[in-house]
Amino acid sequence: MMMKTLFLNRLSTPPKLLITKDEYLLLEKKNRNVIKLCHKGNSRNAVISSELKSPVSVSESTSNLSTHLPSLASLALKEMTLNGHTKSSEVVDSHGLGIVRFLRGKVFLITGATGFLAKVLIEKILRTVPDVGKIYILIKAKDQAEAMQRIKTEIADTELFKNLLQTHGKSHQKYLMSKLVPIVGNLCEPNLGINTEISDRVANEVDVIINSAGNTTFDERYDVALNTNTLGPCRFLSYAKKCKKLKLFLHISTAYVNGERQGIVMEKPFYKGDSISREKASSEIPRRSFPLLDIEAEIRMALDASMKFQDDAGSQKMKDLGQERARLYGWQNTYSFTKAMGEMMIENQRGEIPIVILRPSIIESTYKEPIPGWIEGIRCISTFVSLALHLRCNFQIHSCSLLILNSGVLLHVYNKFTSITNLIFPIIHTSTTDNFHCLMLLLIFFFLISFASN
Structure with missing residues (x-):
């Protein structure tokens, strides 16, 4: 039922049943045996066998599609190991959905590459798609030499990339430097600096x-958070409009832009003027009691306040202002508030740029690849449980494993490239409030993307 719900939400069109009741009952019977996990000896290969087919609901405009959903009968997650560690992972299905093959030769531009999330994404691209074109990395530095040094020390030479060292041997550094191209710049400057x-x-x-890229401090100064989380994506989007070959602008947001809500949270975009306070307004407290969110006015307010509060206590006053404005409009903190406004600005200014917004929850350690339980810095959950129970940080919990998140990123890159239309503005949550196993979440990703691209 969840898979059907997600499918309907993605199309957002009136349903039309295209199969008979008898066919429906037969397919439902098959659905009871969707997943079989087969472990053969010590190969560490997990094969997911599925006869997944279900009734298809589509609009009149898509009635020419097949009556049945694409089979995922040969869906496989192949893990090849080298010296006990994962070497590569490729996702394919019986219809030849080869994301790795598709991404060959593609050129990426990535911000936030020295951060936890993007660093793992870069490693995954280089490990699974060794013949990717280039990965341009926007990085703050005084000159190109310093930028290159940051790439080496903060990315290439870290433990995370040791599988690439084992794969390429002496040519490891040469390979990385041929793929990773630093660009001196700053998301907070005009034309990205x-x-x-x-x-x-x-x-x-x-x-x-x-x-x-983003400022993840919950109680950051209001002006600083606005400049990075709200105006930063606008500047990047303006640059994206100059890119002649651009097929996708993927923005990493956060699931917490949704604020505190009850029940199922729909994957829908924010529009300028939206606020959680107005959305949750009831008959007792009508919507007109809550002001429309004016982003330009918020930016002017923060700028004026930063000029006013220049004494020793000014920094704390700016932090308090951010928290106050966030709570007025229904968000818990400055971080989620400014990230939500960033999404609003992207939606408002996107024009014809193909956009996908990914909203991860708390991002924890890696699950299996490239190193089981790898973590950097202080994470919210894994760190404390690991210390308390003396465990590796590879347990599953209702947070977002980097395996799930980065697989989702590459899946949506592929899907948007092969989509027949850019009119849809996908909002993707990589978390759930239900007791879904991580494997089921991945299966839903494959299900949706396989259907959308066939």
């Missing part, structure tokens, strides 16, 4: 933009 000549060259080459 990129040199004009370099900016034009990258704009002519890039296929995919992934914006993973």
Whole structure:
């Protein structure tokens, strides 16, 4: 039922039943044996066998599609190991959904690459798609030499990339430097602070933009959080409009832009003027009691306040202002509030740019690849349980494993490239309030994307 619900939500069109009752009962019987996990000896290969088919509900405009959903009969997650560690992972199905094959030669532009999430994504791309074109990395530095040094020390030389070292041996550094291209810039500056000549060259080459940059401090100064989380995506989107080959702008947001809500949270975009306070208004407290959210006014307010509060206590006053404004409109903190406004600005200014917004929950350690339980910095849950129970940080919980998240990122890159239309504005949550096993969540990803691209 959840899979059907997600499918209907994605199309957002009136349903039409295309199969008979007898066919429905037969397919429901098959659904009881959807997943079989087969472990053969010590190979560490997990094969997911499925006869997944179900009634298809589509609009009149898509009635020419097949009566049955694509079979996932040969869906497989192949894990090849090297010296006890995962070497690569590729997802394919019986219809030849080869994401790895598809991404060959593609050129990426990624922000936030020295952060936890994007760093793992970069490693996954390089490990599973060794013949990817280039990965341009926007990085803060005073010059190109310093930017390259940051790439080496904060990305290439970290433990996370040791499988690539084992794979490429002595040519490891040469391979990485041929793929990872630093660009001196700053998301908080006009034109991203990129040199004009370099900016034009990258704009002519890039296929995919992934914006993973952001200020994750919950109680950051209001002006600082607005500049990074709200205006930053706007600047990046403006640059994206110059990219001649661009097929996708993928923005990493957070599931917590939804605030505190009861029940099922729909995967829908925020529009300018929206607020959680107005959405939750009841007959006792009508919507007109809550002001419309005016983002431009909030930016002006923060700027004026930053000029006013320049004494020693000014920083704390700016933090308090952010918390106050967030709670007025129904968000818990400055972080989720400014991230939500960033989404609103993207929706408002996107034009014809193909957009996907990914909303992960708390991001914890890696699940299996490239290193089981790998973690960097202080995470919210894994760290404390690991210390308390002396366990590796590879347990499953209602947070977002990096395996799930980064697989989701690459799946949606593929899906948006192969989609027949850019009119849909997907909002993807990589978390759930139900007791779903992580494997089931991945299966739903494959189900939706396989159907959408066939």
